[in-house]
Structures are given as C-alpha cells and as structure tokens.
Amino acid sequence: MSSAHAEGVSAPAGRGAVTGASVRDAALTLFAERGYHGTAMSTVAAALVIRTPSLYNHIRGKQDLLESIVVETLDAVLADHTAAVAGRVDPVDRLREATRVYALRHATHRREALVVNRDTASLPEPALSAARDRRRAHETAFRSIISEGAEQGVFAVGDARLASFAILEMSVSIARWFREDGPLTAEQVADEHAEFALRIVRYRP
C-alpha cells in the first residue's frame, strides 16, 4: 500500500497531481463500492477528472490494479499475523492478539478488505493462486492456534476449523459496517472481537 491516503478518494478536482498512487486510490474506492466488474475505467478517470486513456500513463491495466490491491493486502494480513503472535506462547494471548490485529485491519482498511473478499476470484492466474496461497497460509496459521489451545486443554472447541472460520469471518464483517465517525473506535471494535474469539473457543478466565 504505497497510497498516501488511508481512506477517502484522493484529491480529484482542481490542481490535483494525478499519480500512480492516486489512480490506485480512486480505483480502490470504486472497486469497494461497486465491485471490480461493476467499475468502468471511465469512472475511475472521471473521479480524477481526467480522460480514460490518460490513466494508462500511470498504470498497466485494470487487472493490475486488482492484483496489487489483493496481493498487497494479503501480504499485510500475513505480516500482521506473524508480528502479532511472535514471542507469545500462551494460546490465549496468541488467539487474542491474532484476532485483534485481523479485526483492526478490517476496520482501518475497509476498502481493501471489501475488494479482497468480493473480487479475489476475478483475478487471472497466476495471481489467483498467489492470492489463494496467502489466504490459506493465514487460515492455517490462525487455526493452528486454536488447535494448540485445544490440545493443551485451555480451549474447549468441537471443531477447530469451524471456530476458526467463525472468528475470521465475524472480523471480516467489520469492513461492512464500521464507520470512523461511529460510536466505537477501530481499537475498541478490535478489542471486543478479540474477546468474542476467546468466548467462541470457550476460554474462561
């Protein structure tokens, strides 16, 4: 994510210097709102107040935009996860922190999350396999925390896969409703979801 903007459409009208980053940012906003196939490149150009062909001075093509959004986001998810569990041995700490950073990212990078979840399947190979590999790596790492906790008897869960999906997906849903100007901060929402995760695996302090 090299965009200078964390949220919102980049400066469109007036003396806004169009760059690769601003094209990617405008595309990200529109892909998140209307979906990849529902967004015409002419709409991206219009958001930047330029003509469609001018976009191609900054980017290679529409598919490239999607690929960079998806792969970079999934890399960031994996990096978050690795950093979150590093140095922690207690499954309770590991699950709480892994859930917290995952939930937090879905509150702070809503557009990226929406696009990844909706449009990853539209990627051509080999980007599709690359995306699926990254996603699977995260799921596997996340689930293993639950399995380890269950083996140690600290978690009581029937099916680690089921619990893992439930926790991951309730976190993903944050991207659908979270508002920066809402009653809860991203950190509060993330903390609460981390507690939900521990309840799902039946951890009782």
Add this chain to the structure above:
Amino acid sequence: MSSAHAEGVSAPAGRGAVTGASVRDAALTLFAERGYHGTAMSTVAAALVIRTPSLYNHIRGKQDLLESIVVETLDAVLADHTAAVAGRVDPVDRLREATRVYALRHATHRREALVVNRDTASLPEPALSAARDRRRAHETAFRSIISEGAEQGVFAVGDARLASFAILEMSVSIARWFREDGPLTAEQVADEHAEFALRIVRYRP
C-alpha cells in the same frame, strides 16, 4: 424459490426442457460463482445449451433475475426468523433458534446467500430499497433479542449491535466454505453456530 433444484446446475445437455425456473437456476449458480457483473447472459445461455436470445422467452432481463434472487431470499430469511422466534419468550431460546435457522439457511442455500451478500448493491431502485428494508428488518429483529436478553440480565454484552453483527456475519460465512459432502451436516454446523452465538453474548448455563 420455485426452482426444482436445491443445488447444482439444472440439467443442461440433452433433452432438458428449458423453463423460467431452469434459467433462474443456471443464473443463480453463475452469479454465485462469478458475481452478477462478472456473468454474461451468453454464459447463462451456454450453460443451458441454447442461444442467448432464447433466454428472453423465459425471463424479462438480467436485472430481473438478480432482483428475484435477492428479494425472495430476504423474504425467506424474514419468514425463517419469524417462525423461529414465534412462541418463544426466553431470550436464550430466541437467540439460539434465530441463529440456528439463519445459519442453516446459509448452509442449505449457499448460492442465494453469496449473491445476496455480493450483489445486492447492484440492484436498481426501487428493488435496492426493498432489499435494504428487508435486511434492516431482520437485523433489527435479531438485535432486539440480544438487547432484551441484556436488559433481563441473562446476557452480558457491551454493545448489542456489535454482537449482533458478529453473530450474523459468522453465519453468513458458512455459505463460503460449507460443502454438502463435508464432515459436518448443515444441521450440525447450524447448531454449533447457535452455541457460538450464546457464547458471544456471554450466556452461561
């Protein structure tokens, strides 16, 4: 849902009589796989082994297909919910049953769930508002169970909205991974999610 098939593509090759129901079924499968905007009507026709214009002897248009999928599915969700809570007064029973039927539907009607969640925003007005009203009605009814349980002191939950979204969305996610030939039946998955819901709201028997 008047389709004769609960899952899978309707009989395509050979002596398959194409009907309105079979067109809707083929479109449902393809919309679920590739998204509404990612599916060409020519692909729907190809799945039925007819030419594109022949589709229009059975349906009014592409938008109509999406509208009927979304509105009928949301109506069914509301009907499920109403039936599930009818006659139950204990918030524990109400939440367990409301979650169970919602989760169950996402396991048994995966394609519909995927399309509703991915493509509702692509509906033109007034169908868009109709869909949003139905979804909101369900969310409100669902959340009120949690609020009532919290008021009665049987649930301990910080934010009813947060808990409601988390429960609903972890159930929605079932549509993304559930397989009929997997290790768990739809009923088992639904029951487990109902228990997850009670844990999230901190109900302790």
Add this chain to the structure above:
DNA sequence: CCTACCGATCGGTAGG
C-alpha cells in the same frame, strides 16, 4: 427455439 442484428459500452492503443 433460431439467425441476424442493434446501439452502447468495455478496456485499451496510437500518436501526438
């Protein structure tokens, strides 16, 4: 159910 065909729009290139 088909062939023939439509206007509109798509992503993208040429060539300044």
Add this chain to the structure above:
DNA sequence: CCTACCGATCGGTAGG
C-alpha cells in the same frame, strides 16, 4: 495530459 479510434463484448430486439 489530450483526441481519435479500435476490436470485442455487452444486454437485448426483430422477426420469424
């Protein structure tokens, strides 16, 4: 950054 333009594909109609 633009105008001019491309071939491909879109949803859909006419008229059998």
